[in-house]
Amino acid sequence: MRPVDWIVLIGTLVTIVSYGVWKGRHRKNLDGYLLAGRQLQWPTIALSIMATQASAITFLSTPGQAYADGMRFVQFYLGLPIAMVLLAIVAVPIYHRLKVYTAYEYLETRFGPKTRVVTASLFLAQRGVSTGLTVYAPAVIVSLLLGWNIHVTNIGIGLLVIAITVGGTKAVSRTHVHQLLIALAGMAVALTIAIHSLPTDVSLLDALHVAGKMGRLNVIDFSFDLKTPYNFWSGIIGGTLLMLSYFGCDQSQVQRYLTGETVQQSRLGLLINGMIKVPMQFFILFVGAMVFVFFQFTAPPLFFNSAARNKVVKTRYASQYAALEQTHAATFASKRNGMREMLAAMHTGDSARADAVAARVRALQTTDANTHKAAADLIAKADPAADTNDTNYVFLSFVIGFFPAGVVGLLLAAIFCAAMSATASGLNALSSTSVVDVYRRFISCDANDRDCVRMSKMLTVFWGLVSIGVGEFASHVGSLIEAVNRFGSFFYGTILGVFVLAFFFSKVGDIAAVSGAVVGQIAVGLCAIFTNTAYLWWNVVGCVVGVVAAVVIQTFLLGVGSRVSGVEASNLGP
Amino acid sequence: MNARGSDVGGRGSEMGKDRDAAGSAPTPDSRQTTPAEPDWPILYATVLAELVILIVAFYAFTKAFA
Structure with missing residues (x-):
């Protein structure tokens, strides 16, 4: 600075x-x-x-x-x-x-x-x-x-x-x-x-x-x-x-x-x-x-979290990390040449050659990603507390x-x-x-x-x-923006379910709504723990399960006339 | 209903104590800042139409440079 x-x-x-x-x-x-x-x-x-x-x-x-x-x-x-x-x-x-x-x-x-x-x-x-x-x-x-x-x-x-x-x-x-x-x-x-x-x-x-x-x-x-x-x-x-x-x-x-x-x-x-x-x-x-x-045209660091990199080069893993940096540099040079070759083919209208070179560059990109993964593993070995996801450091590294x-x-x-x-x-x-x-x-x-x-x-x-x-x-x-959204998605579906009940299900009362929310939250928890479902779908699970559970509980266990508090939604509707 | 329920009706008088509401500025109730009600269905349709246009444009963008 x-x-x-x-x-x-x-x-x-x-x-x-x-x-x-x-x-x-x-x-x-x-x-x-x-x-x-x-x-x-x-x-x-x-x-x-x-x-x-x-x-x-x-x-x-x-x-x-x-x-x-x-x-x-x-x-x-x-x-x-x-x-x-x-x-x-x-x-x-x-x-x-x-x-x-x-x-x-x-x-x-x-x-x-x-x-x-x-x-x-x-x-x-x-x-x-x-x-x-x-x-x-x-x-x-x-x-x-x-x-x-x-x-x-x-x-x-x-x-x-x-x-x-x-x-x-x-x-x-x-x-x-x-x-x-x-x-x-x-x-x-x-x-x-x-x-x-x-x-x-x-x-x-x-x-x-x-x-x-x-x-x-x-x-x-x-x-x-x-x-x-x-x-x-x-x-x-x-x-x-x-x-x-x-x-x-x-x-x-x-x-x-x-x-x-x-x-x-x-x-x-x-x-x-x-x-x-x-x-x-x-x-x-x-x-x-x-x-x-x-x-792609200016050499990036092997690992954008420079603090983690500076730590690993002071440990017994320094020589291994240096070798990975050399591999990364060589891959980058090949990739950059490939990029220029691809652009030259595009400028001459040779799309077949451009596509062929692009496939080669993508293969180099995969090689580089593997090198990056190996570097992250090395950093984790050297310092188990280090942040091995450097996605969040890319932009600020570029700025600085x-x-x-x-x-x-x-x-x-x-x-x-x-x-x-x-x-x-x-x-x-x-x-x-x-x-x-x-x-x-x-x-x-x-x-x-x-x-x-x-x-x-x-x-x-x-x-x-x-x-x-x-x-x-x-x-x-990990990726901080994803972490915040994953954490929010864990609860948001359930909360939304309660509001959907409030807006559109006038017969559902207090106890059924709370019970539905608990069931919906458990469903999200099970979904998050036992399935690989992407987190955006947790919102759907929490909302739908919560609403259905509340309606079922109200209809079959409590009865439609047992609402204990609140006012009719029809009086509050838009 | 509940303890807070009774506050709803009484809040109007409390608002008069707010400096912004009771000072030089007129109270919200007395202001006439919205002369015409927008045509809401058209506004809603505009927002959704923009979304459709963006999706089509993004798809074309994706395909153009894939």
Whole structure:
């Protein structure tokens, strides 16, 4: 890091945090503190929703995902626009009409306290851990590559987020706008530099051909396979249910559009998100594909986690690792020559020869992947605690190694902004749910607004410290973006099932809903442990099994007339 | 219903204490910021149509450079 990078990084962070603290002044009642006085307009809502979902993991891990596995990860988001439309039609009018603070508050009006407690608890457990990962993810990568102390980085990010979030939802939403814009600007700069850093005789079209021939532009795959993590069907079916659950039942997102001044503003915020998110993810993955092309002409390190590499070369495995590095260098040279030969064949219109050379280069790519695997095994032998998945380190290694002074600082600022935006929403939602669904509901029912706001601030700090604590213990989580999504998918189907029952099954009551949720969660657990089903399908399993179980329990065990609490859904429908 | 249920109705008066709501800015109830209701079915169809176009474009992109 050069001085100008430090100036850009610190200047950006100080400006953002100061702005957030300033925006968070004078929130004295719960409506103002938790829901920004329900005054926000759709542009702020839309950007806040997007910033909440786009964590630092999105900007660090997604390009690495494209580098290692191609762009097929974009299919994960195909269900998002469908989910936005369904939520705009069904959920937004109900939440607005009831003027709830949290999604789980609605479940009590529909079912009763048991369902509210179960879903709020699932949320607190799931989001508490996930928020810790969103703090830890950038901290570990930045600290390893820049040589910073991991604990100081983790705690530093956590404290910056707490400073913004204590200011309440308005501060969080307003800073989201700036954070997202900085993060996207950073990625645009990264794409520009990646393309301009290609050899002068390699055009953008050539780069696309190289990426495509090496399987990195595999955006859509219509083959149906339950074991493939990302294909069209898992994205459309599993992805829709995951997004319905995430945006409709996860307080970190629900809180964003509950701030809308009207139903119209909240709906528009969701729909704009539905229109922008898929192209945005395509763009971020495309950056990763271009980084891949860059490293076809510029020698990449054998292992992108340089800290792990530096450790292994100081052990008795050093000579073996050096041999692997030599193999990697030789393979890279052959591959680069093959790339040039392939492009020359393409330029002369000899597609048969181009395809033949491409097949040869792909074989070299497989050889290199095996060398990389052997290096990872060696690193694991030398240090069992080392992170042997270097996907998350690809993008930042590229930034640090090849970007000019000042731009590195901008990219780091972008990553920190993304980390703060997602974490702030998480803390904001954890605090809201703790206060509204636990403290004010069960512990201090007569607490006034001032007490609740004070408690919200204390719980924001508490959950912030919990997140820092989770980050301190997190490690070995593989591709971080996949880890977060897998963890979310484990719970989201079940929670969505409860909301589906609330919206569409008016005869199902509190006990049946809770029982269905338990059965659905067990089914997801069994599916995760005993089958190889891709994690996006867990959402389908949790939701469908939960709903069917609740309906069966209500119909055959409890009887349709035995609902013990709640009001008829028909009175709450859109 | 529950302890919180009674709060829903009373929240309107509490909102008046919010500086943003009661200060120089008008309250949400008194503001007229949405002159025309959008045609929601057309908006929903637009979002879904964009998704279809993106899927077709992505598929063409995949095939073009495979």
